[in-house]
Amino acid sequence: xxxxxxxxxxxxxxxxxxxxxxxxxxxxxxxxxxxxxxxxxxxxxxxxxxxxxxxxxxxxxxxxxxxxxxxxxxxxxxxxxxxxxxxxxxxxxxxxxxxxxxxxxxxxxxxxxxxxxxxxxxxxxxxxxxxxxxxxxxxxxxxxxx
Numbered sequence: 001x002x003x004x005x006x007x008x009x010x011x012x013x014x015x016x017x018x019x020x021x022x023x024x025x026x027x028x029x030x031x032x033x034x035x036x037x038x039x040x041x042x043x044x045x046x047x048x049x050x051x052x053x054x055x056x057x058x059x060x061x062x063x064x065x066x067x068x069x070x071x072x073x074x075x076x077x078x079x080x081x082x083x084x085x086x087x088x089x090x091x092x093x094x095x096x097x098x099x100x101x102x103x104x105x106x107x108x109x110x111x112x113x114x115x116x117x118x119x120x121x122x123x124x125x126x127x128x129x130x131x132x133x134x135x136x137x138x139x140x141x142x143x144x145x146x
Contacts, residue, residue, distance in 0.1 A: 004093060004107055005086035007125055008115040016116055018043045019052065021074035025061055028052050028073050038118060039104040042077045048113060050077035051104060083108040084117070090125045093117065 008014060019028050019040045028040055032054060039053040052073050060076035061068050083106040084093055093105055097119055107115035 002090050002125055002129070003086065004084055004088050004090065004115075004117060007090060007117055007121050008086070008107060010125075011115075011121060014115060016041060016113060019073055020044060021049055021072065021077065023073050024069050025052070025057060025066075025071045025073055025076060026068040029054075029057055029068060039116065040073075041081075041106065041113065041116065042073055048081065048106070049074070050079040051081050051106070052077045053104060055103065081106055085109065086114065090122050094119075094122050094126070097122070 013035075015035075017031060017035055017037060017040050019031060019042055021042050021044055032038060032040060039051055041048060042050040042052055056076045056078060057068070060066070061071060066076075082096065082100060082102065084096070086107055086109050097103065097105065103119045105117050106113060107117060
């Protein structure tokens with residue numbers, strides 16, 4: 001399996017999108033829609049306060065009949081954010097996401113936020129590796145039997 005650093009480098013857009021805790025949930029969802037992403041890192045200055053995801057919106061705004069334009073991000077964000085290091089392997093990340101039921105992980109290097117990976121990024125990596133193994137096995141079989 002590949003490292004988190006490799007997965008980050010392979011992403012077409014490596015921008016880390018952030019939002020202030022005082023911003024409205026509506027603004028957060030609007031930004032996620034514009035950027036076609038599922039999560040924003042909630043920051044205040046250099047401090048990481050949490051993460052807001054589409055799941056937070058669905059469960060804490062829609063299902064509770066709250067008003068997204070009137071609710072600040074800090075009221076629905078997930079404050080306890082898990083992170084991984086760039087040298088960790090994708091299988092470790094997938095295991096952590098599965099165990100904790102997460103869809104996004106921050107990537108930190110020496111206390112600095114350097115990226116964000118999603119479960120989709122990991123699945124893409126796994127599929128890529130499986131295709132590579134299948135090609136290798138097909139070549140081996142063809143070489144052996146041909």
